[in-house]
Amino acid sequence: MNTSKSLKNNKPPHFVGVGGGGSNVVEHIQRKGVKAHFTCITYPKRQSNTSVEYIPFKHPGHDSPTYSLTPDMIADFDRTTLLPILDSLLDIFSNDRHFILLSGLGGYTGSRLTEILTQWLYANGKSFQTICCTPFPCEGKERNAFAMVTLAKLAIFPNVHHLSLQSFEQQFGDLTLSQAFLKANEDFYRIYQDLLN
16 A cells, blocks of 8 residues: 555545445444535436435446457447547546545446546545455456456555455454455555554
């Protein structure tokens, strides 16, 4: 985990969950009573939480039974879906808060959108951190491969931090998958707390 940058500033935090995994983490942190702004970019619509802003993001292959993350399909999604709505998503980052992107890599939204938003925040001099995780091995070779490609692209940024869910499986083999995801949420929160110090 890269900790060369910390959250030692006076800007109010804005947690942004990218995809389903990141949204789970945002909701977990919000329930802890952290004073901040909370946004989730995900689909489908989640249960109403008046303290969290939900922005739907659904790519064209979401409902396809043959959906797979091939390079050609990712490029097609970028052209037809991501680029036309990117301006509306960037409105989230128009203020002067400190942004904390939270995501689980492996799916299209969590991986591709995290990569693009991290690049944009860095290029535009925004105060931000990206905290992400790579999948459990049981989530499939395709998701894990896509996650590792994305992580390699994110690794060039000094304010990107990640945790490996594969290490959870090695350390806590007796946990159920739901228990492991809860522990992952806590580890995301721990990384955030460490960055405050």
